[in-house]
Amino acid sequence: MGRSGVRGERSRPSGQGGPTAHAGDRGGSGAHQRGPGGAPPGPDGRGSPGHRHKGTRTRRGGFRIMRWTAGTLAVLVLATGGAGYLWYRHLNSNIKTDKLNIGEHRAAKPTPNAAGQFPLNILLIGSDSRNSKENLKLGGSKESVGAAPLADVQMLLHLSADRTNMSVVSMPRDTLARLPKCTDPESGKVYDATVTRQMVNTSLGRGGPGCTVATWEEITGIHIDHFMMVDFSGVVSMADAVGGVPVCVSANVYSRNSRGEGSGLKLRKGTTSVKGEQALAWLRTRHGFEDGSDIARAKAQHMYMSSMVRELRKNATFSHPNKLRTLAEKATKALHVDDGLDTVKKLYDLSNELKKPEPDRITMTTMPFVYVGARVAPKADDADALWRLIRDDVALDGKDKKKKAKDEVSDDPAAPDGRIAVQVRNGTRTATTTAVPGRASQVAQALVGKGFTESVPDQSQSLTEERTVLRYPSDDLEGDAQAVATSLGIPLSSVKKATDVSGVTLIVGADWKTGNAYPKSGGDEDAGKALDKEQTQNGADASTCMKVEPGYTWS
Numbered sequence: 192m193g194r195s196g197v198r199g200e201r202s203r204p205s206g207q208g209g210p211t212a213h214a215g216d217r218g219g220s221g222a223h224q225r226g227p228g229g230a231p232p233g234p235d236g237r238g239s240p241g242h243r244h245k246g247t248r249t250r251r252g253g254f255r256i257m258r259w260t261a262g263t264l265a266v267l268v269l270a271t272g273g274a275g276y277l278w279y280r281h282l283n284s285n286i287k288t289d290k291l292n293i294g295e296h297r298a299a300k301p302t303p304n305a306a307g308q309f310p311l312n313i314l315l316i317g318s319d320s321r322n323s324k325e326n327l328k329l330g331g332s333k334e335s336v337g338a339a340p341l342a343d344v345q346m347l348l349h350l351s352a353d354r355t356n357m358s359v360v361s362m363p364r365d366t367l368a369r370l371p372k373c374t375d376p377e378s379g380k381v382y383d384a385t386v387t388r389q390m391v392n393t394s395l396g397r398g399g400p401g402c403t404v405a406t407w408e409e410i411t412g413i414h415i416d417h418f419m420m421v422d423f424s425g426v427v428s429m430a431d432a433v434g435g436v437p438v439c440v441s442a443n444v445y446s447r448n449s450r451g452e453g454s455g456l457k458l459r460k461g462t463t464s465v466k467g468e469q470a471l472a473w474l475r476t477r478h479g480f481e482d483g484s485d486i487a488r489a490k491a492q493h494m495y496m497s498s499m500v501r502e503l504r505k506n507a508t509f510s511h512p513n514k515l516r517t518l519a520e521k522a523t524k525a526l527h528v529d530d531g532l533d534t535v536k537k538l539y540d541l542s543n544e545l546k547k548p549e550p551d552r553i554t555m556t557t558m559p560f561v562y563v564g565a566r567v568a569p570k571a572d573d574a575d576a577l578w579r580l581i582r583d584d585v586a587l588d589g590k591d592k593k594k595k596a597k598d599e600v601s602d603d604p605a606a607p608d609g610r611i612a613v614q615v616r617n618g619t620r621t622a623t624t625t626a627v628p629g630r631a632s633q634v635a636q637a638l639v640g641k642g643f644t645e646s647v648p649d650q651s652q653s654l655t656e657e658r659t660v661l662r663y664p665s666d667d668l669e670g671d672a673q674a675v676a677t678s679l680g681i682p683l684s685s686v687k688k689a690t691d692v693s694g695v696t697l698i699v700g701a702d703w704k705t706g707n708a709y710p711k712s713g714g715d716e717d718a719g720k721a722l723d724k725e726q727t728q729n730g731a732d733a734s735t736c737m738k739v740e741p742g743y744t745w746s
Contacts, residue, residue: 278519279535285523286538288530291418293398294371294405298414301352301584308352310584311544312413314404316420317344317474318395339396340422342403344474344492347413349581354547356586357730359496359555360577361489362407364392365566366558371409373402390566400527410569411578412657417541420527432521435464436499438473438491439736445745446472446479453478457745461736470495479743486557486567490726491737493555497730500550553730554587556722571624575701577722579657587722588729600683603670608642608678611671611695616649618656618698626653627704634679634699637707641678659700659709662689671695680709 303309318340342364349358367388374381375398382397394406400418408415439462446453456472456479458465465473474492481487523535532538559573569575585591605611615635620626631648638646659681663672665688672686672695689696703709728735 287527291529293401298408304352310352311350313348314418315346341392342395356552357548358587373398435466442739444739551731557726601669605670605674613646618654656700
């Protein structure tokens with residue numbers, strides 16, 4: 192059997208959900224319309240080859256269990272000796288696995304910091320699959336059975352290389368983007384890259400979670416080390432096992448309108464500890480929160496996640512053996528992970544890494560976006576800036592002050608400006624935006640105006656270069672390249688020796704799309720500029736309440 196709900200099934204059109212009461216919060220059209228009515232075992236992120244187990248492919252809400260599940264399992268194994276080993280093997284057999292990335296390309300791996308440590312990136316996926324009796328009972332209609340699942344929760348968890356801070360970024364489920372080519376690892380079915388933009392939540396139905404990973408890497412340029420996924424029944428199971436998560440609303444709320452839309456969540460004003468189906472309803476609610484959009488839902492999910500982290504830290508140890516066994520059983524059955532996390536031992540190692548940052552160094556936010564009708568798309572410059580911060584391992588809370596390396600001036604004397612030949616290339620294209628037209632010519636003209644009269648634009652195909660860089664092929668041209676950099680305000684650290692150029696070559700990157708002078712980088716200060724304050728939460732803040740949308744209150 193394989194992965195129930197995925198293999199050999201036709202994808203339904205984007206945004207089609209079931210018409211029943213629970214379907215009101217399922218990715219239908221108008222998801223953003225306003226008004227009433229979302230450490231690896233080794234430092235390189237790799238694990239030993241895993242294996243696929245029978246069972247449903249999709250599990251939702253893995254972010255609620257990552258930090259404590261594996262530690263609980265380890266206690267059980269150690270406490271029960273030989274019997275514990277058999278139990279360990281049983282728990283391993285519960286874990287469902289899939290290939291990490293089933294696209295054609297992988298994003299480049301990050302470079303280690305000075306201590307040789309690597310950052311860690313985990314994609315957290317929540318699926319809306321109705322392809323089991325348990326999931327159908329919890330939401331959706333019978334018409335949804337057999338349809339390809341949607342990745343209705345997508346969060347990237349970035350753990351810094353030094354393990355001092357964590358960033359969590361949500362991408363709205365109805366973000367529009369071109370999806371990459373993916374190949375189902377089980378059936379061999381090939382899903383061609385899309386010509387037009389599609390909702391990113393449909394990526395899950397294109398061969399499984401490995402295609403969602405490929406989509407994220409394509410959009411962000413961030414290397415993803417692992418994924419973790421659970422579905423509706425997984426949310427309920429794990430929320431019950433944890434014992435409840437405190438959440439807060441600004442007024443009495445009932446997520447149901449006259450058209451039957453909404454999750455059915457009903458809470459009194461103030462703080463309530465939610466678990467089971469009530470926790471699932473919280474995570475699915477958009478009708479009733481703030482402007483009724485999927486962006487509001489993502490904010491509520493961040494609040495839940497932050498509260499979960501605080502609760503687990505407060506109740507970090509469990510002394511009752513039966514409770515430990517129950518937690519271990521439910522956790523491993525709920526999880527669906529990549530094949531690099533196919534054992535309890537690997538999950539235990541991962542949990543030890545994830546628990547290192549303090550809550551006040553955990554920042555949660557939503558990808559900067561613009562509305563495209565009822566959908567959204569990445570806000571070009573702001574989204575690119577956010578992805579760059581994560582790729583560069585910069586803390587989003589702005590507290591990660593790093594010392595800037597001093598620029599080293601070359602011993603090679605530069606030739607007179609007018610005798611330095613410079614080729615200028617356009618590298619302003621990104622994964623989400625086209626290249627700025629004529630950018631190479633603009634910068635080449637600026638150089639000529641500064642006395643570098645032998646500067647010429649390269650009119651060949653535009654490149655993708657995240658940051659502006661000056662390359663030179665041999666040591667005798669280093670001084671020339673640095674002279675060009677200095678004239679434009681480009682830091683000398685961006686002058687690199689390379690074998691793929693024949694002379695001094697300036698590649699104007701996505702960080703310099705306008706103007707004749709290279710923009711000054713604010714380093715960690717850029718973190719604040721890249722974030723939407725309304726969509727950003729600190730993991731230690733327990734005072735935030737979700738604002739209730741007018742028309743969804745009760746007395």
